[in-house]
Amino acid sequence: MFALSFESIKAFKSLRVKPRSILAGALVTVLVGCSLAPSYKRPALPTAAVYPDANGAMAVAGLDVRRLGWREFFTDARLQELIAQALENNRDLRIAIQRVKEARALYRIRRADLVPNISADGVGSRSRVPSDLSITGSAVTSGQYQADVGLNTWELDFWGRVRNLAAAALESYLATEEAQRAAIISLVGQVANTYLLERELDELLEIAQYTIGIREESYRIARRRYEVGFASKLDAVQAEAQLNQARADQAVLHRRRDLNHNALTLLVGASTVAEAKPLSRIEPGFVQEIFVGLPSDLLMNRPDVLAAEHQLKAANANIGAARAAFFPRIALTGAFGTASAELSGLLGAGSRAWNFAPSITLPIFEGGRNLANLDVAEARRNQAVADYERTIQTAFREVADALAERRWLAVQVVDQQATLAAQTERARLAGLRYQSGAVPYLEVLDAERDRFVAEQALVQARRALLSSGVGLYAALGGGITREAQ
Numbered sequence: 001m002f003a004l005s006f007e008s009i010k011a012f013k014s015l016r017v018k019p020r021s022i023l024a025g026a027l028v029t030v031l032v033g034c035s036l037a038p039s040y041k042r043p044a045l046p047t048a049a050v051y052p053d054a055n056g057a058m059a060v061a062g063l064d065v066r067r068l069g070w071r072e073f074f075t076d077a078r079l080q081e082l083i084a085q086a087l088e089n090n091r092d093l094r095i096a097i098q099r100v101k102e103a104r105a106l107y108r109i110r111r112a113d114l115v116p117n118i119s120a121d122g123v124g125s126r127s128r129v130p131s132d133l134s135i136t137g138s139a140v141t142s143g144q145y146q147a148d149v150g151l152n153t154w155e156l157d158f159w160g161r162v163r164n165l166a167a168a169a170l171e172s173y174l175a176t177e178e179a180q181r182a183a184i185i186s187l188v189g190q191v192a193n194t195y196l197l198e199r200e201l202d203e204l205l206e207i208a209q210y211t212i213g214i215r216e217e218s219y220r221i222a223r224r225r226y227e228v229g230f231a232s233k234l235d236a237v238q239a240e241a242q243l244n245q246a247r248a249d250q251a252v253l254h255r256r257r258d259l260n261h262n263a264l265t266l267l268v269g270a271s272t273v274a275e276a277k278p279l280s281r282i283e284p285g286f287v288q289e290i291f292v293g294l295p296s297d298l299l300m301n302r303p304d305v306l307a308a309e310h311q312l313k314a315a316n317a318n319i320g321a322a323r324a325a326f327f328p329r330i331a332l333t334g335a336f337g338t339a340s341a342e343l344s345g346l347l348g349a350g351s352r353a354w355n356f357a358p359s360i361t362l363p364i365f366e367g368g369r370n371l372a373n374l375d376v377a378e379a380r381r382n383q384a385v386a387d388y389e390r391t392i393q394t395a396f397r398e399v400a401d402a403l404a405e406r407r408w409l410a411v412q413v414v415d416q417q418a419t420l421a422a423q424t425e426r427a428r429l430a431g432l433r434y435q436s437g438a439v440p441y442l443e444v445l446d447a448e449r450d451r452f453v454a455e456q457a458l459v460q461a462r463r464a465l466l467s468s469g470v471g472l473y474a475a476l477g478g479g480i481t482r483e484a485q
Contacts, residue, residue, distance in 0.1 A: 035160035037167075037320025040313055046389040047295050047396040051403055062289030065478040066301050070188045073473055076282050078275070079195050082268055086191050087184065089269025096183040103169075103176035110169035113162045117152040121335070124343065145346055146353065148337025153359075155331045161324035168317040175310035182303040185479030187267065192470045194264045196279070196286075200463040201257040203278035204456060208250040211452050215243040218448070222441060235441035242445050246452075279463055287469030290476065292403065298395045301477035308384070308391040315381040322377040325370045328362045395475065402472035409465040416458040423451040 063072075070083055087093065124145045131139045157163055222239040225231035261274050298305055338346045339353035363370060430447040433439045473479070 034158070035164060035320050036323035037160065037164050037317050040316050042299075042309070043312075043385055043389055045296055045299070046393055049296075050294060051292060051396070051400050062291045064291050064293075065473060065476040066297075068288075068290075068473075068478055070479050073288060073478060074192060075285060076195075078277070079192060079282075082195060082264070082272065083188055083191050085268045085270055085272075086187055090187055090267060091269060093180075093183055093187055096180045100173075100176045100180050103173040107166070107169040107173040110162075110166040113155070114157065114166060116154045116332075118149060119152060120147075120149050121337075122147045143341050143343070144339070145341070145343045146337060146339040147346055148335040148339075148353065150335035150337075151332060153331045153333050155329060158330065159324035159327045161321050161329070164317040164320035164324065168314040168321070171310045171314035171317065175307040175314070178303040178307035178310060181479075182307065185303065185474050185477065188479040189470055189474040191264070191267050193467050194260060194267060196463050196466050196470070197260050198257065198264060199277055199279040199282055200459055201253055201260060202276050203280060203459050205250065205253050205257065205276075206278055207452070207455050207459070208246060208253055211448075212243065212246045212250060214448070215239065215246050218444070219243045231441065238442060238445055242449065279459060279466075283462065283466065287466050287473075290469075290472055290478075292399065292472075292476065295392075295396050295399075298392065298399070298477065302395050302475075303477060305388075305391050305395055308388040312381070312384040312388050315377070315384040319374070319377045319381055322370070322374040325373060326363065328360050330358065330360045333357045333359070398475040399472065402468055402475050405468035406465065406472060409461060409468055413458070413461045413465055416454070416461050420451070420454040420458050423447070423454040427451045 071080060074080060074083065124143070126141070126143045128139060128141045131137060134140050155162055219236070219239040219242075222231060222236045226233050226236040261272070265272050299309075300306075334354070334356040336352075336354040338351040340346050340348065340351045345351055427444070427447040427450075430439065430444045434441055434444045
């Protein structure tokens with residue numbers, strides 16, 4: 001008869017098991033086994049039911065991101081080539097892939113505990129006992145040989161401890177798979193945004209080169225007018241200063257482009273050929289309209305949310321394993337084969353040998369270790385719940401931010417186009433007024449400088465609008481379809 005420990009009694013209470021049902025429950029458990037893990041229930045969505053900009057056109061029209069892989073979303077051939085190279089060569093992604101393989105192997109190790117482990121053994125020995133130690137008074141030489149097939153210690157999983165550990169390992173493996181998918185989506189987004197920035201810098205360099213040409217002509221005219229006495233030396237010096245500033249701005253852009261190309265090379269994981277292609281050449285149709293849907297859709301498509309839920313399920317299963325530690329653990333060990341004093345006798349009649357050694361272990365007093373392990377498992381489950389809810393809230397914010405950016409950047413681009421048109425007309429009028437002698441050359445320089453700044457700001461706003469589309473695509477869990485995995 002077994003005596004339950006204090007910890008076991010508390011475990012029964014924590015499981016809300018009535019004393020009169022213990023015997024019946026134990027009988028059913030012996031026959032079919034059970035799991036002491038709490039029933040899993042997905043936490044409620046800790047966000048609003050719709051996105052803040054759900055009434056906008058961007059939120060209700062477009063393609064379903066769940067069926068839209070990166071090759072369908074990004075139609076630019078050069079970008080497709082870069083993304084494919086990055087998925088093949090990026091070292092961070094290789095690390096994520098190896099982590100998936102590691103988690104898969106760990107799960108297989110845990111799963112192997114569910115079935116008996118059978119091995120074949122062969123043992124042979126010879127020994128000699130001196131006459132002064134032999135009970136017969138004569139030296140004795142003896143041998144022992146044995147060959148058998150044995151059942152290693154195999155736990156009868158009545159309480160679901162081994163099954164829950166295997167389930168936790170499976171959920172950890174699935175979480176790692178989702179983490180790999182999240183790494184792919186992140187990499188696709190980084191390559192696309194870095195590519196867009198390179199195209200922006202190419203267009204800014206074209207603008208800078210054009211501006212340098214205009215200022216070189218302005219400087220030539222101002223210097224000539226000074227040489228013939230039609231203008232002051234101040235006009236020529238100011239024109240020269242503006243020309244040198246434009247050249248300095250061009251050098252800054254070249255430096256930024258080289259640094260950005262180095263970053264792109266790191267993402268791709270291989271050397272890439274730098275090509276000059278302004279943003280305007282890839283802008284039409286670069287980003288497609290996406291159907292955003294509801295925040296609840298993120299639970300089924302966004303990999304970091306799915307990974308957090310798998311981790312929550314793993315923590316839930318670990319509670320079952322911790323609860324099972326309060327109950328008896330039954331294990332079987334045995335072997336069947338032949339044994340003989342002579343090697344030649346292993347196959348002889350009457351050499352059959354076997355052993356069978358079942359064991360049962362019941363915790364009686366462990367200083368509160370099992371209770372502490374259960375508290376740890378429950379605390380980790382609560383942490384996993386909080387992490388899952390935080391992940392959903394982060395995903396909600398990223399989608400909402402992307403929607404807000406696309407909405408207001410579209411407005412900003414329109415306003416910036418109007419600003420550039422006004423600054424261009426201002427520069428033209430200032431040039432005419434200077435030629436007529438109505439204003440000093442400083443007004444022309446100010447107008448040209450403001451037009452240059454407005455032109456740069458428009459290019460940056462156009463690139464930011466395209467990047468917001470990439471961000472929305474990634475925030476919704478796009479980048480790789482499940483069919484492509």
